[in-house]
Amino acid sequence: MRVVVTGGAGFIGSHLCEALLAEGHEVTAVDNFLTGSRANIAHLEGEPRFSLVEHDITMPFGGEVEARLGKVDALFHLASPASPADFSKIPLEIAIINSQGTHNVLELARRHGAKYLLTSTSEAYGDPLVHPQTEDYRGNVSTTGLRACYDEGKRFAEAITSVYVREYGVDGRIVRIFNTYGPRMNPEDGRSVPNFITQALRGKPLTVYGEGKQTRSYCYVSDMVAGLMAVMAAPAEKAKGVIFNVGNPDEREILAFAQIIRELCGSDSPIEYQVMPQDDPVRRCPDITRIKTRLGWEPRVPLEEGLPKTIEWFRSVIGDM
Numbered sequence: 429m430r431v432v433v434t435g436g437a438g439f440i441g442s443h444l445c446e447a448l449l450a451e452g453h454e455v456t457a458v459d460n461f462l463t464g465s466r467a468n469i470a471h472l473e474g475e476p477r478f479s480l481v482e483h484d485i486t487m488p489f490g491g492e493v494e495a496r497l498g499k500v501d502a503l504f505h506l507a508s509p510a511s512p513a514d515f516s517k518i519p520l521e522i523a524i525i526n527s528q529g530t531h532n533v534l535e536l537a538r539r540h541g542a543k544y545l546l547t548s549t550s551e552a553y554g555d556p557l558v559h560p561q562t563e564d565y566r567g568n569v570s571t572t573g574l575r576a577c578y579d580e581g582k583r584f585a586e587a588i589t590s591v592y593v594r595e596y597g598v599d600g601r602i603v604r605i606f607n608t609y610g611p612r613m614n615p616e617d618g619r620s621v622p623n624f625i626t627q628a629l630r631g632k633p634l635t636v637y638g639e640g641k642q643t644r645s646y647c648y649v650s651d652m653v654a655g656l657m658a659v660m661a662a663p664a665e666k667a668k669g670v671i672f673n674v675g676n677p678d679e680r681e682i683l684a685f686a687q688i689i690r691e692l693c694g695s696d697s698p699i700e701y702q703v704m705p706q707d708d709p710v711r712r713c714p715d716i717t718r719i720k721t722r723l724g725w726e727p728r729v730p731l732e733e734g735l736p737k738t739i740e741w742f743r744s745v746i747g748d749m
Contacts, residue, residue, distance in 0.1 A: 430454045430499050432542075434485055434533055435506035437464030439612045440547075440605070440652060444504060445469065447653045449477055456497055460484040462521065463509045468612050485529035486521075489536045500540040502660055505533045506547045510578065512705070513618030519577035526581030527588075534592045534600075543599045545660045546589045550606040550675065550712060551579045560679075560713040563604070563671045573707040586671070593669040601659050601667045606675025606714045610649030610734065611741035621646060624686050625742045628693035633700035637708065640683025640701070645713045647676035648734035651727040658725040666722050675714035676727040688731070692739055 431448050435441040436457020441464065448455045454477045457469055461482070472478045483493050485507050508525050509518060530546070537544040553561045554569030569579050592598040609621040617623070627634045647655075655674035659667055683699070690697055719725045 429501040430456070431502045431504065432456045432458060432497060432500050432536075433504045433506060434458045435464060435508065436480070437461060437466060437469050438506060439468070439610075439614070440608060440649060441506045442468035442472075442612055443610070443649050444506070444653050444656060445472060445478065447657060449475055453477070455479075456481055458483050458485065458497075458507070462518070463511070463514065463614070465612075465614075485532055486524050488532050494536070500536065500542040502543045502545075503533065503537045504545050504547070504656065504660065505530065507533070508578070508581070510549070511614065511617045511619060512575070513616065515575055515578055522577040523581045526578070526585045530585040530588055534588065534598065537600070538592060538596050538598050543601075543660060544589070545601045545603060545656065546585055547656070548582045548586050548602050548604045548671075549578070550604055550673070550714065551575065552583050552586065552604055553709075554579060555707060555709045556711060559711050560677060560715040561673065562715040563673055563718055570707050574705075575707050590669065599664050599668050601662070601669075602671040603656055603659055603674050604671060604714075605652065606673065607644050607646045607712065608649055608652045608675075609646050610738050612649075613738070615742060615746060620644065620682055620685060621689070621738070622742070624689040625693065625739055626746060628690050628695035628697050629739075629742060629746050631695065631697055633698050634686045634690060635702055636683055636686050636699050637702050638704040640681060640686065640699075642682050642704075642708065643679045643711045643713060644682060644685065645676050645679045646685075646731060646734075647674070647727050648729035651676065651729050655719065655725050658723045659719070662723050670718075672719045672723075673714040673716050674719060674725070675716065677713055677716055678731060679711075679713040680731075689735065689739070692735055
């Protein structure tokens with residue numbers, strides 16, 4: 429297949445491009461490097477079945493850009509800044525990428541008759557009142573808070589994707605990604621795993637918000653990529669218009685993550701407690717019954733295996749920073 433990955437130079441996107449190439453597909457990454465990195469895909473650029481198209485998805489596809497893409501059979505839409513650090517830095521860009529940008533990507537899929545997968549987010553559930561979160565839970569989300577540019581942007585992306593499925597027959601699928609970690613995360617990302625690893629390796633205090641009792645469920649990037657590919661590969665009768673949670677239901681407290689990472693890094697950094705950010709979810713854990721029963725996917729990499737690999741990669745890049 430000829431596959432397009434928007435956000436292909438991002439953390440998850442670059443791993444997805446790798447996996448698709450390994451399956452024999454022709455892959456085009458679309459990225460404007462707002463938050464993606466050329467370093468993430470530099471090792472792919474000599475691969476004859478891989479190409480890169482620099483394009484801002486808030487601008488329509490067409491003309492020379494679409495000609496460079498060629499025929500599109502499948503389209504993974506990952507393009508969007510996702511770091512909490514970006515929510516206050518580029519909120520307008522995030523909102524427009526997930527609204528107008530998603531519209532432009534859907535139009536591309538419609539014109540080519542391509543299968544389409546939207547990567548939404550567990551943030552669509554906000555600070556959930558239902559636990560663990562199932563796909564039919566409608567969420568507890570602030571429309572006006574600091575995180576709304578992303579949370580509500582993704583909820584709109586789901587809405588317009590659903591319109592294209594109903595009104596135009598686009599074979600669209602929606603994945604709500606839960607917390608994911610692994611090599612190629614931005615060390616300055618602002619999320620807990622890269623924060624803790626970077627702080628521990630640099631001998632700085634590990635920043636824990638509140639008392640550290642809030643929970644997260646972390647999925648290793650290879651498992652996440654396998655989940656995305658399973659949803660895209662599923663027949664329409666199992667996946668068209670369907671929302672799937674993809675994540676690891678191994679739920680742990682943030683303070684426990686900090687302590688595990690500190691130990692694996694061989695660090696004696698102290699824990700530093702700070703005030704909880706606005707609208708930060710207290711509990712986060714996916715119910716993956718739907719994808720497990722319909723498509724047979726479940727995560728395979730335990731935290732104890734994935735974290736050392738991630739720390740090893742961080743050691744290799746932090747020395748260059």
